[in-house]
Amino acid sequence: MRKILVVGAGQSGLQLALGLQANGYEVTLMSNRTADEIRSGRVMSTQCMFHTALQHERDLQLNFWESQAPDIEGLGVSVAGPESQRVIDWVGSLDGYAQSVDQRLKMAGWMETFAQRGGQLVIHGAAVSDLDYFSRAYDLVLVSAGKGELVSMFGRDASRSPFSEPQRALAVAYVHGLGPRPEHPEFDAVRCNLVPGVGELFVMPTLTLSGRADILFWEGVPGGPLDVFNGVKDPGEHLSLTLELMERFTPWEYARATKVELTDANGTLSGRYAPTVRNPVGRLPGGGLVLGVADVVVANDPVTGQGANSAAKCAAAYLASILEHGDKEFDEVWMRQTFDRYWDTARHVTKWTNAMLGVPPEHVLNLIGAAGALQPVADRFANGFNNPADFEDYFYEPEKAEAYLASVSGA
Structure with a gap:
């Protein structure tokens, strides 16, 4: 039986560990926190998972919360104009619903499931020196812990990493008591509110430890008026700031948030990081090799909501590569081919994410504006969150955008 070590118990690490376990591999999972510590800790992300990522979980029968989490049937875009009035406002329909489950709930539950199914769970914050030893004891070591010392083993790929500094300051609040969008009270949607030159506010339904909730997520241009959360430790102050900024920049969202309260004392998060693509193979001091997983090797800004989706897709791609490889050695050639499959x-x-971080060109503004009058454009844009490859066909080049809009409008 082949022995595999997975370091890191997030979306990709746990999904991969459980998938390997279900296929008869001897899997050890290393986490720096217990399930109880994760469950009682701070929120970790703003995960909204679209159809393809959710299907990867269903394929492994890990969709434990699907009947409880709100079904997100649409994705809407609003753009603020002068005096914080909406100049664009529309919602597109998703072909398959999306869902968000608080990662404290999901990761703790998955970790307990892994242990109950006989997996070896090691609670230890791994260092490079640990992996040097483990690389000799296991057939394959996978690193899915996206922060800390271990990431330094994977060198930055400058050709795929245009940014050396964070492009947004991030601030998250999980709340109860948010009212529905009056434009569509009958169904749930992710709302993307764009404030040109300032940043973005995302509002999304979620399932948290205390049931149905909503996430208020500001992404602020560094140094701008939204970049005010650094050093804010008090969760109440964090929420107050969030709401003040909503009232100032997105009053239509603030109107339904006047009675919100935090889901719990750990329901806020703030920070920033530079989007980075890294070399997928880490070389240990003793000569051993380890393979980076998901945001260890491809860390995009969350402005397009792809983090958990990409983690699920990476885990699925790696699982398939491991199963197909059989008893052959997991050498550097295989590791690079496996990463290329995910890439x-x-x-x-x-x-797409890097494009959305910049100032949108005129043809993109035209697309977003046209979606307000042309429902097929709104729907296609919304479903791009599930399949970003589709943007290649109409989003990046003015000629393709114009041809697409002409085909839809009949012009």
Whole structure:
């Protein structure tokens, strides 16, 4: 039986560990926190998973919360104009619903499931020196812990990483008591509110430890008026700031948030990081090799909501590569081929996300504006969150955008 070590218990690490376990591999999972510590800790992300990523979980029968989490049937875009009035406002329908489950709930549950199914769970914050030893004891070591010392083993790929500094300051609040969008009270949607030159506010339904909730997520241009959360430790102050900024920049969203309260004392998060693509193979001091997983090797800004989706897709691609490889050695050639298989999907996410971080060109503004009058455009844009490769066909080049709009409008 082949022995595999997975370091890191997030979306990709746990999904991969459980998938390997289900296929008869001897899997050890290393986490720096217990399930109880994860469950009682701070929120970790703003995960909204679209159809393809959810299907990867269903394929492994890991969709434990699907009947409880709100079904997100649409994705809407609003753009603020002068005096914080909406100049664009529309919602597109998703072909398959999306869902968001608080990662504290999901990762703790998955970790307990892994242990109950006989997996070896090691609670230890791994260092490079640990992996030097483990690389000799296991057939394959996978690193899915996206922060800390271990990431330094994977060198930055400058050709695929245009940014050296964070492009957004991030601030998250999980709340109860948010009212529905009056434009569509009958169904749930992710709302993307764009404030040109300032940043973005995302509002999304979620399932948290205390049931149905909503996530208020500001992405602020560094140094701008939204970049005010650094050093804010008090969760109440964090929420107050969030709401003040909503009232100032997105009053239509603030109107339904006047009675919100935090889901719990750990329901806020803030920070920033530079979007980076890294070399997928880490070389240990003793000569051993380890393979980076998901945001260890491809860390995009969350402005397009792709983090958990990409993690699920990476885990699925790696699982398939491992199963297909059989008893052969997991050498550097195989590791790079396995990453390339994932990059074939991830490159579209990186290109789209990096484009959305910049000032949108005129043809993109035209597309977003046209979606307000042309429902097929709104629907196609919304479903791009599930399949970012589709943006290649109409989003990046003015000629393709014009041809697409002409075909839809009949012009």
